[in-house]
Amino acid sequence: MTSSAQANVSSPVRAEKPQRKQMSDMTIRNLFIAPTLLLLIAMNVFPLFYSLYLSFTNYSAIARKAPVWVGIENYVNILTDPQMWQYFNTTGKYTLLTVSLQVVLGFALAMLVKEKFAGSGIVTTLILIPMMLSPVVVGLFWKYMYNPSWGYLNWLMGFTNPSVAPDWLASSWAxxxxxxxxxxxxxxxDVWMWTPFVMLLVLSGLKAIPDYLYEAAAIDRASSWFQFWRITVPQVxxxxxxxxxxxxxxxxxxxDLVMGMTGGGPGDQTxxxxxxxxxxxxxxQWQTGEASAxxxxxxxxxIAISNxxxxxxxxxxEG
Amino acid sequence: MATIELRNIEKRFGETYAVKPFSLTIQHGEFVALLGPSGCGKTTTLRMISGLETVSGGTIHLDGANITWQKPGYRNMAFVFQFYALYPHISVRENIAFPLKAEGMAKSDVYKRVDEVVSILRIENLLNMRPGKLSGGDKQRVALARALVRKPAAFLMDEPLGALDAEYRESMRAEIKRLHLSTNATTVYVTHDQVEAMAMADRIVVMSAAEVQQVGTPADVYHAPANLFVARFIGSPGMNLLAGPRRGEKVELPGTGNIYTIPAPQREVLQAATPEGKNVIVGFRPEAAMLNEQGALTGEVYATDMLGAYKLLHVSFDSDTVVHIRCDRMVSHPIGARVRFDLDPQQVRFFDATTEKAIGPTQSAGTAPISVQAANAQEKAA
Structure with a gap:
């Protein structure tokens, strides 16, 4: 019954629209890719090149003036401005501090949760939660926690009088x-939020180390310290x-974190x-040209550092 | 000197035995193979000796000193792993140097010793390579060098050839044997390959189902297996085993007219061990059968395997019983032909049909009595 019904339905359709049959796999593939490709060009590729062009102009997005070519003036301005170098310096410090702390803590946490104990799965999941939150939300609620008058953190640390308590985000103490x-x-x-990410990657690395390497090391009389530096670290x-x-x-x-918590302040400390x-x-400011540069x-x-x-x-x- | 003594060691996981209690003394310089199918507890036994696994009971002694609870690195034993366990991120030279560096030896001495070991194993050309670039055989050579570098009193090897291609296996077998002879270090060698065990070992410990089945020289386990498991497991094909009721000095074997007369020296023992009319198992190796037109036993040729140097006849006694007979490669019998043969009385063994244990001696003729006994839990209970 069903098969004959299907045959009855499908054969006239085929007869009416033979071009459906002729659409090649290639065409179908291209049709599926096209929307993504268009979106990518509109949202990524075009802005990328357009901003490259703008970085050589004095364009301002709110001025009703066409961009005027100024050559490398924007770049020169930025690179000769001592203020800018200070911002680069702050960024460098921020990067160095966050990444090194995350590596040390993430590694330590991974070593801890690698061991199986009752509830180790739950503990691992709980540790991962900060990473899954939106940075803006994290920034906002840490801003509240840092608040000198009614913030949770100062209260936890035993500061009940705001006049002697640290005001973390304002860089002042008493x-x-x-x-x-x-x-x-x-x-x-930042460390609180992203240490779990490092932990997760290190953990998967730790779990992939075959046991026999440690057994061989035990036979070879290697101390735990020796094993850690000569086997665990290189393997991970x-x-x-x-x-x-x-x-x-x-x-x-x-x-997002910085903007949400301090907006760059106090002064330009962050x-x-x-x-x-x-x-x-x-x-x-709306200095579109200089911002692009x-x-x-x-x-x-x-790109240079990643390289x-x-x-x-x-x-x-390779090794 | 390194005499390893196992006293009633056992390994239990909850109620399950991985290794049932047994005792064994491994003499200095001896090469002992732990042989058995996978999961029989041979590797667990080796790991207990090495200290990588703790014992659930019993003690381990090295030259009289109790080392049962000593850490693996401090037992003066080297372990060779099936999958080499080389440190992948450092060169061959550093791999071999690792045990010496780990114990804090001075750098100049380390590399002098590395060079010595390297020349013994002839792997000078590999020194600067990373383990990932080596062939399986070379990896195992490097692993052997690493084991050798600290001049251990004993070598423990866990299927060192198991992961190698067949072409490397035989040459590595010879190399390990040569190494053993030149260092004269006590060696315990785990393998599931009975050919390997027979070829290399001074003594074989046959294990099955967490239990030691027999301890003996290769000749012992081959010619005088202690029970049916050993008889079947050793040899390829295994021992022919035929069951039949004993009537007087004769055993009625399957098939028509297959009456086997028990050789005179064994009659008394056998008559004492099996009641009249009860089943007894007659075992013989394929080469113990001699084709003979006046032979007492007869069967039909079921298949013939030409194996180059000799031919293996599959002879069926009845629909359930096929025996293997080794004969000259020139002998030709069509399938279905009836053949007659005799058994060499020196090479026939008898087994109890219910306990499956050998009746009579479990040492082959001409071997010195061994000071070792495998006392398993059942025997102790009995």
Whole structure:
């Protein structure tokens, strides 16, 4: 019954629309790819090249003027501005601090949760939660936790009088300025949020190390310390390098956490390059041309650093 | 000197035995093979000796000193792993140097010793390579060198040839044997390959189902297996085993007219061990049968395997019973032909049909009595 019914339905359709049959696999493939490709060109490729062009102009997105070609003036301005170098410096410090802390803590956590204990699965999942939250949300609620008058953190630390308590995000302690405190506060949140990511990658690396290597080391009378440096670290190194690569790229362009917590303040103590970029491009200044140039400088720095990492990673892999 | 003494060692996981209690003394310089099918507990036994696995009971002694709870690295024994366990990220030279560096030897001495070992194994050309680039045989040579470098009192080898291609296996077998003879270190060697065990070992410990089945020289386990398991497991094909009721000095074997007369020296023992009319198992190796037109036993040729140097006849007694007979490669019998043969009385063994244990001696003629006994839990209970 059913088969004959199907045959009755399908044969006239085929007769009416023979071109359906003739559409090649290639055409179908292209049709499926086309929307993605169009979107990619419109949202990524075009802006990429357009901003490259704009970086050589004095264009401002709110001025009703066509862009005027100014050559490398924007780049010269940025690279000769001592203020900018300070922002690069802040970004570098931020990157160095967050990535190194995340590596040390992530490695330690991975070593801990690698061991099977009651509830180790749940503990691992709980540790991963910060990583899954939105950075803006994280920035916002840490801002509240850091609040000197009613923040949770000061209360936990036993400061009940705001006049002697640290105001983390304002870089002051008992109304006295402590430069750098805000940067460390932001670094702390970044570490809190992204250490699980490093832990996850290191953990998968640790689990892939075959037991017999440790057995061989035990027979060879290697101490735990020796085993850690001569077996564990080299074996995990490729995955650790990937974690470091990802975290370095993210830290160099970190924006949302900093913007959400300090907006670059107090003063410009936490003004990392991405925050400054945002300020240049949108907040009151609208220097689209110079912002584009700055964006390109950041891009080049990131590509250069990534390249170094990838080369090192390939050397590790070959060995 | 390294005499390894196992006293009633056992390994249990909950109620399940991985190794049932047994005792064994391995003399200095002896090459002992632990042989058995996978899962029989041979590797667990070796790992207990090495200290990689703890014992559930019993003690292990090295030259009289109790080392049962000593850490693996401090037992002065080297372990060779089936999958080499070379450190992948460092060169061959560093791999071999690893045990010496781990114990903090001075650098100049380390490489002097590495060079010595390397020349013994003739792997000078591999020194600067990473383990990943080596063939299986070379990897195992490097692993042997690493084991050798600390001049251990004993070598423990866990199927070192198991992961190798057949072409390397035989040459590596000879190499390990040569190494053993030149270092004269006590060696315990785990394998599931009975040819390997027969070819290399001074003594074989046959294990099955967590239990030691027999301890003996290769000749012992081949010619005088202690029970049916050993009889079947050793040799390829295994021993021919035929069951039949004993009537007086004769055994009625399957097939028509197959009456086997028990050789005179064994009659008394056999009559004492099996009641009249009860089954007894007659065992003989394929080469113990001699084709003979006046032979007492007869069957039909079922298949013939030409194996180059000799021919293997499959002779069926009845639909359930096929025996293997080794004969000259020039002998030709068509399938279905009836053949008659005799058994060499020196090479016939008898087994109890219910306990499956050998009746009579479990040492082949001409071997010195061994000071070792395998006392398993059942025997102790009995």
């Amino acid at each position: 109304r006295k300025s402590v430069p750098g405190l805000a940067l460390f506060a932001v670094v702390f949140v 190194a490729p995955l650790l390098m990937i974690a470091i690569l990802f975290r370095t790229i993210e830290a160099l362009k970190s924006f 003004e990392v390059i991405a925050v400054n970029l945002y300020r240049k491009a949108f907040l009151g 700055l964006a390109y400088i950041v891009l080049i720095i990131i 170094l990492y990838v080369r090192y990673l390939n050397r590790l892999r």
